Amino acid sequence: xxxxxxxxxxxxxxxxxxxxxxxxxxxxxxxxxxxxxxxxxxxxxxxxxxxxxxxxxxxxxxxxxxxxxxxxxxxxxxxxxxxxxxxxxxxxxxxxxxxxxxxxxxxxxxxxxxxxxxxxxxxxxxxxxxxxxxxxxxxxxxxxxxxxxxxxxxxxxxxxxxxxxxxxxxxxxxxxxxxxxxxxxxxxxxxxxxxxxxxxxxxxxxxxxxxxxxxxxxxxxxxxxxxxxxxxxxxxxxxxxxxxxxxxxxxxxxxxxxxxxxxxxxxxxxxxxxxxxxxxxxxxxxxxxxxxxxxxxxxxxxxxxxxxxxxxxxxxxxxxxxxxxxxxxxxxxxxxxxxxxxxxxxxxxxxxxxxxxxxxxxxxxxxxxxxxxxxxxxxxxxxxxxxxxxxxxxxxxxxxxxxxxxxxxxxxxx
Amino acid sequence: xxxxxxxxxxxxxxxxxxxxxxxxxxxxxxxxxxxxxxxxxxxxxxxxxxxxxxxxxxxxxxxxxxxxxxx
Numbered sequence: 001x002x003x004x005x006x007x008x009x010x011x012x013x014x015x016x017x018x019x020x021x022x023x024x025x026x027x028x029x030x031x032x033x034x035x036x037x038x039x040x041x042x043x044x045x046x047x048x049x050x051x052x053x054x055x056x057x058x059x060x061x062x063x064x065x066x067x068x069x070x071x072x073x074x075x076x077x078x079x080x081x082x083x084x085x086x087x088x089x090x091x092x093x094x095x096x097x098x099x100x101x102x103x104x105x106x107x108x109x110x111x112x113x114x115x116x117x118x119x120x121x122x123x124x125x126x127x128x129x130x131x132x133x134x135x136x137x138x139x140x141x142x143x144x145x146x147x148x149x150x151x152x153x154x155x156x157x158x159x160x161x162x163x164x165x166x167x168x169x170x171x172x173x174x175x176x177x178x179x180x181x182x183x184x185x186x187x188x189x190x191x192x193x194x195x196x197x198x199x200x201x202x203x204x205x206x207x208x209x210x211x212x213x214x215x216x217x218x219x220x221x222x223x224x225x226x227x228x229x230x231x232x233x234x235x236x237x238x239x240x241x242x243x244x245x246x247x248x249x250x251x252x253x254x255x256x257x258x259x260x261x262x263x264x265x266x267x268x269x270x271x272x273x274x275x276x277x278x279x280x281x282x283x284x285x286x287x288x289x290x291x292x293x294x295x296x297x298x299x300x301x302x303x304x305x306x307x308x309x310x311x312x313x314x315x316x317x318x319x320x321x322x323x324x325x326x327x328x329x330x331x332x333x334x335x336x337x338x339x340x341x342x343x344x345x346x347x348x349x350x351x352x353x354x355x356x357x358x359x360x361x362x363x364x365x366x367x368x369x370x371x372x373x374x375x376x377x378x379x380x381x382x383x384x385x386x387x388x389x390x391x392x393x394x395x396x397x398x399x400x401x402x403x404x405x406x407x408x409x410x411x412x413x414x
Numbered sequence: 415x416x417x418x419x420x421x422x423x424x425x426x427x428x429x430x431x432x433x434x435x436x437x438x439x440x441x442x443x444x445x446x447x448x449x450x451x452x453x454x455x456x457x458x459x460x461x462x463x464x465x466x467x468x469x470x471x472x473x474x475x476x477x478x479x480x481x482x483x484x485x
Contacts, residue, residue, distance in 0.1 A: 050456060052456065052457060052460075054457075054460055056464055066460075068460070070456055084456075177436070177437065177438060178438070178441075179435075179436050208473065210473070210474075212476075216436050216444065217435075217436075218435060218436060219436055219440055219441075219443045219444060222444075222449065222451070224451060224476070226473075226474045226475075226476060227474065228472075228473030228474040229473075230472065230473060266471075266472060266473060267473075268471065268472070268474035269474055270473075270474030270476070272451065272476070274451055276448065276449060280448070281448060282448035282449060288471075288474050288475065290471040290472070290473070290474070292470075294470075296471065298469070298470065298471040300471070306447070306448045307448075308446070308447060312446060312447055312448075315447050315448070315453070323469060323471075325469060325470055325471065328470065346468075347467070347468055347469050347470050348470050351469055351470070353468075353469065355465065357461075361447065361453065361454070378454055378457065380457060380461070382461060384464075384465065384468070386468060400468065402464070402468070404461060404464060406457055406460065406461075408457075
């Protein structure tokens with residue numbers, strides 16, 4: 001008992017120290033933002049407004065349409081602000097578990113498994129009627145500090161059963177004639193979960209840090225190494241999923257809420273390269289290794305070919321991403337007795353996935369009526385196919401087919 | 415062992431820095447859209463957001479995501 005208490009105390013102290021460090025770093029960035037003499041050696045993002053219409057559809061019945069507007073505006077030679085508003089219109093975003101049939105028998109049709117968290121439905125499954133909204137609002141500041149660039153961003157997301165507040169800070173320092181850049185990023189978020197079907201409220205906090213090292217080797221070859229570490233604590237489960245425990249010997253089933261550990265440490269290392277193939281084309285190649293203390297390990301391979309036409313006024317891209325993942329140590333497709341930790345979440349299952357991407361970017365000067373080079377039109381289509389080791393707990397499909405589409409424009413204001 | 419890894423990492427970085435041969439007047443070709451890792455970071459962030467909530471991994475993608483309870 002004492003050992004467990006000591007262990008928990010160590011975790012609390014560790015989290016406390018990390019939070020202190022984060023807040024201290026953010027404070028330093030804030031203070032220096034207003035004290036350091038501004039230099040013209042680095043460039044701020046251009047004043048611009050960007051509007052995107054994004055959509056997501058999959059064969060599990062989830063549809064999301066989400067327009068987004070973002071802007072950046074310079075306040076002085078060394079300071080720029082940016083903002084972002086996004087609205088998600090969702091069907092079947094989260095499943096609402098139902099426990100009417102907690103002690104129902106195997107093979108009976110009594111009771112419900114799940115229905116969407118915002119709907120008034122009385123049966124499981126999904127349809128195409130939007131039943132959930134999420135709003136996300138962001139505001140940030142970018143400040144040049146001599147050769148370095150610092151940024152601070154605050155994000156707030158709200159939906160009917162979940163809210164999240166995020167503070168992100170980053171510091172980017174170039175050296176060696178700006179051929180080498182080191183970037184440190186720290187993100188902390190505080191989430192609140194208040195499911196409609198429960199009377200309780202649960203908190204989650206996430207502290208992530210990223211160290212990115214970018215090296216320009218030549219005008220034809222750039223490489224980037226990114227190290228990521230994240231600590232999650234609090235309520236990490238999904239209250240809308242249902243774990244079914246089936247005992248075939250005594251012919252009964254019981255339904256439980258998933259039970260997750262209340263902490264998770266995640267680490268990843270990614271390496272990617274950008275190679276110029278000719279004056280008008282390039283190839284991006286990447287690899288990422290990920291591991292965490294829930295025993296998930298994954299390998300991600302990616303490639304993106306880009307080709308420009310009409311003197312870089314039209315950019316076309318085609319890419320592929322392949323992903324392998326081992327399952328979490330407590331995940332089971334089916335339980336035969338209640339266990340300390342239980343999950344049926346497909347993203348904790350063994351996964352093999354592929355994603356195919358096609359994108360284009362067209363400068364407005366090529367569009368006959370508009371003929372404005374400050375305008376840029378963007379479009380992207382992604383096909384995502386995920387195969388899990390066992391069928392999904394609710395849809396009973398083991399293959400997910402998702403279509404992601406996005407189109408929009410960016411207009412340079414200065 | 416951990417100290418050796420950190421030392422190797424620092425030496426590798428030092429080695430890479432020593433490899434810098436691009437002079438400031440040669441950098442124009444690096445501003446070409448094909449030589450930028452993430453030309454549209456907002457769009458990329460949205461894509462990563464969707465994928466991360468359908469897989470168990472996160473991070474080291476050149477993009478941050480989060481903020482909704484769909485995870």
